[in-house]
Amino acid sequence: SPSDPDLVERARAAKEKLGDKVFVLGHHYQRDEVIQFADVTGDSFKLARDAAARPEAEYIVFCGVHFMAESADILTGDDQKVVLPDLAAGCSMADMATAEQVAECWDVLTEAGIAEQVVPVSYMNSSADIKAFTGKHGGTICTSSNAERALNWAFEQGEKVLFLPDQHLGRNTAVRDLGMSLDDCVVYNPHKPNGGLTVEELRAAKMILWRGHCSVHGRFSLDSVNDVRERIPGVNVLVHPECKHEVVAAADYVGSTEYIIKALEAAPAGSKWAIGTELNLVRRLANRFAPEGKEIVFLDKTVCFCSTMNRIDLPHLVWTLESLADGQLVNRIEVDRETEQFAKLALERMLALP
Numbered sequence: 451s452p453s454d455p456d457l458v459e460r461a462r463a464a465k466e467k468l469g470d471k472v473f474v475l476g477h478h479y480q481r482d483e484v485i486q487f488a489d490v491t492g493d494s495f496k497l498a499r500d501a502a503a504r505p506e507a508e509y510i511v512f513c514g515v516h517f518m519a520e521s522a523d524i525l526t527g528d529d530q531k532v533v534l535p536d537l538a539a540g541c542s543m544a545d546m547a548t549a550e551q552v553a554e555c556w557d558v559l560t561e562a563g564i565a566e567q568v569v570p571v572s573y574m575n576s577s578a579d580i581k582a583f584t585g586k587h588g589g590t591i592c593t594s595s596n597a598e599r600a601l602n603w604a605f606e607q608g609e610k611v612l613f614l615p616d617q618h619l620g621r622n623t624a625v626r627d628l629g630m631s632l633d634d635c636v637v638y639n640p641h642k643p644n645g646g647l648t649v650e651e652l653r654a655a656k657m658i659l660w661r662g663h664c665s666v667h668g669r670f671s672l673d674s675v676n677d678v679r680e681r682i683p684g685v686n687v688l689v690h691p692e693c694k695h696e697v698v699a700a701a702d703y704v705g706s707t708e709y710i711i712k713a714l715e716a717a718p719a720g721s722k723w724a725i726g727t728e729l730n731l732v733r734r735l736a737n738r739f740a741p742e743g744k745e746i747v748f749l750d751k752t753v754c755f756c757s758t759m760n761r762i763d764l765p766h767l768v769w770t771l772e773s774l775a776d777g778q779l780v781n782r783i784e785v786d787r788e789t790e791q792f793a794k795l796a797l798e799r800m801l802a803l804p
């Protein structure tokens with residue numbers, strides 16, 4: 451069983467044997483049984499920065515999903531090895547934009563005569579290939595904690611933005627933070643010829659949103675917001691910007707996982723909160739803040755864990771740490787040099803955002 455005290459002891463012993471050679475990063479959506487072994491926890495932005503700030507660690511064990519481990523590999527030194535405890539820990543949103551589809555989209559924009567005005571902005575939740583495309587075309591990466599700054603920067607470089615692959619984060623940031631209208635945004639569907647858009651629509655748009663979404667956050671609905679407000683009078687609704695626009699528009703607060711944690715830390719005793727993000731994090735926060743008299747509930751009980759985040763469990767972590775402690779390098783995530791070079795450009799533009 452994952453909470454098996456024997457496994458806990460084995461993870462602890464292997465980590466101790468590795469000492470400073472290993473650095474364990476844990477995304478906030480990871481299971482408690484894994485998070486207890488993280489040297490640092492964070493949102494996607496913080497983890498990317500922290501991975502880059504550990505040049506002395508030979509092994510970076512990334513408890514998160516594949517695109518995060520790729521980003522860590524891109525940002526760390528060549529002699530540092532990034533390890534993902536279960537190679538099946540992908541992200542359905544990142545899979546919604548492939549290199550071929552994005553290259554085809556760029557051809558469509560070129561044929562419409564607008565490619566020169568377009569700056570790509572790609573969400574961290576994308577493959578290294580998409581990040582490389584972004585770097586090559588003068589764009590930047592963003593996370594949910596700096597999307598507003600990334601978009602402002604992009605609109606200083608060009609007149610239009612191609613936002614990949616999360617349409618919701620793109621739309622929410624454009625409308626909520628940059629004051630655009632919904633009509634300024636169009637959705638490019640990679641499964642339709644010309645993205646399902648006319649040349650006129652492409653030319654008129656300011657934000658070209660890729661038709662991708664998070665399978666977890668996409669399930670929160672306006673009904674879940676209305677229901678919780680009825681059930682818990684005075685509740686504060688706090689959601690992640692990967693939620694649909696109508697959910698974000700009805701919420702009281704919106705932000706990244708790190709923002710959500712900070713907001714709850716600052717919340718007064720007796721306050722009530724409904725949180726729209728992944729369940730591992732919401733449960734951990736509910737337990738952590740209950741003794742302080744803060745009531746924290748999950749926004750919608752029908753939404754479940756992120757299944758790929760949950761693939762990293764204690765047995766996989768134990769196997770990884772014991773293998774590394776025995777001198778066996780397992781599950782290394784390594785981005786090829788050319789991809790890395792251009793993806794790094796895009797990631798460094800993000801890290802340099804004002």
Ligand code: 13P
Pocket residue numbers: 478492493494495575593594595664692705706707708
């Ligand atoms: P953040 O931790 O950056 O808010 O990202 C959320 C997410 O969905 C990661 O997969």
Ligand code: SF4
Pocket residue numbers: 479515540541542543544575664665666667728756757758759
């Ligand atoms: Fe991907 Fe959504 Fe899971 Fe994050 S929560 S890893 S965006 S599927």
